[in-house]
Amino acid sequence: MTSPTILPAAPARAPAGRRNMTLLVQLRWIAVGGQLATIGIVSGPMGISLPGAPLLAAITVLIAINFASIALLRRGRAVTNAELTAVLLFDVAALGWQLHHSGGLGNPFASLFLLQVVIGAILLTPRSSWAIVVAALAALAALRADPTPLVLPPAYAADPMELYLQGSFVCFLLIAVLLVAFVTRISRNLRDSDAALAASRQRAAEEDHIVRMGLLASGAAHELGTPLSTLSVLIGDWKAAPRLAKDREMQEDLADMDAAVQRCKAIVSGILMSAGEARGEAPQLTTMRAAFNEIVSHTRAVRRPDTVEFNDRFGADVAIVSDPALRQVIGNVLDNAAEVSPDWTSFTTSRDGDMLVIEIADRGPGFTREMLENFGQPYRSTKGRPGGGLGLFLLVNVLRKLGGGASVSNRDEGGALVRIFLPISSLARDDGETA
Structure with missing residues (x-):
């Protein structure tokens, strides 16, 4: 389906x-x-x-x-x-x-x-x-x-009146046919205009929702910066404390805590960097394949590496401008897939003409009928958490800004499939350089 x-x-x-x-x-x-x-x-x-x-x-x-x-x-x-x-x-x-x-x-x-x-x-x-x-x-x-x-x-x-009546009948028939055709066409135009206006209002509401979420996220990121820095300093002090320096088990726990804090700080930095437009405020030059590897490496770092399958079918590499927001929303989808399917997740990249195609598959419970019918709307989630279901909503809106799109389906063999397509030109460097 x-x-x-x-x-x-x-x-x-x-x-x-x-x-x-x-x-x-x-x-x-x-x-x-x-x-x-x-x-x-x-x-x-x-x-x-x-x-x-x-x-x-x-x-x-x-x-x-x-x-x-x-x-x-x-x-x-x-x-x-x-x-x-x-x-x-x-x-x-x-x-x-x-x-x-x-x-x-x-x-x-x-x-x-x-x-x-x-x-x-x-x-x-x-x-x-x-x-x-x-x-x-x-x-x-x-x-x-x-x-x-x-x-x-x-x-x-x-009998000229007979000729006049015949002509009047033909004229009436002509006017009736043309009016029906004309009014029907006008009515269709009005319906199309109403549908386009409704879609524009929906997009405006979604963008307003995204702006409000961005403001909240950036505000939270600023607020979290200070306590995370404090935690990082305290962990460093604990690791250097004489009484703890000789405790190997405690040092391993402190190292895990430090890695977790550093990851939180990286997430906060990413939120602040991509709080503006889709391309963020600090674009980086990279290649399409390097961006793929970064997304997969991030997921493998927090999951078991052997459970994330990466199928690279993109072909010749392309130099691109890194898009923090796009990388983040694709990473969120991959993380969600790995969460519901911890034993196997597939990340496949390919090229269809001038379009980048990404397929993320899992062996989880799949999408419900409601989620399939309301794909792209906020707060539609199978996890039942308050405020959940924003990942696909953000994905659709980021892709829309870049001229792309997405679709979701359930796999015949079980699990879910998210398919992402995006014009390569929206990411490629202006000079068209191929890596």
Whole structure:
């Protein structure tokens, strides 16, 4: 059973103006195709004479507007409300021009102005929407001034109302289909926007949580510095005391105590160093393989060395800038795996194109269904300790900052598997040097 992969932070969706302009371009291509088909059917099988030059000129203008809109979208900047209003006004003018040369208000397709009004009301600001309404009313008023009448063949001249009703039906069908397609697309865009906003709020909440934890951790690290230094001095004094110097068992215990204090001091130093950005405040130049070995060596130092299996399949080494935060969260995952599976833990590194892939496996109880479904959220832990479950949460957020991600699953043979992937470019030195 595998959880959905936690991907890098998704790039922001295109701004609403760009999405709306793209939608208008698509609708305009549909309009151009429909107008060409209508002209072909009316002047062909129906035998109604149409002024081809003015009608095709309007279609040419619509095509030019589409190409201009596409060029605007390719510039990559946001599309403003004024630009959306301008292209819709061109659409109103083109429709008015075509109707003027094909019967004026007597043309049943005059109802298409309503479609443009509805589109304007949905996409534009209230003031711009009313501007489209005024433009449509002005176009309708202009159609009363000497429009070019349609010359009907004898088959339709006897009952022109029948032809008008047929055209009205086709116009209604066209408006209904386009409105359904348009509103459905807008609704999907709104749902996507709401989902993106919810994800952004979730990320903001998680980052705020991380900031608060970082402040608490750095504060605790500062507070712990003094007592740890005091303990280190006292242990040194005890080791040099004449009465204890000859006690071999006590000297071994004091050496273990000193090693434990030094490790605590190293952890505190690491917290202080990585309390800022993901790269820390004191980056070090190293190689990918050296960083792997350091992580594994640290785990082997606190566990039995023969229980941590290291499979190095990365290939050619790469010079990188050491990332204290990344090293720490990966080490935490490896420590957690070794804690639930003290007899065997696997740390495998490989390369998939430009991605670093790390797999940490164990033979422990595996992840519960709840943890698989809520992977990456804080305080989700199988250990039942208050405040637990922060390791994977920190891992996901550090990887997200570096453009990577992670996934978790349960192994078929038992135990858990954490898979980490990270762009090598996010760690590699700028000069691209290969060690």
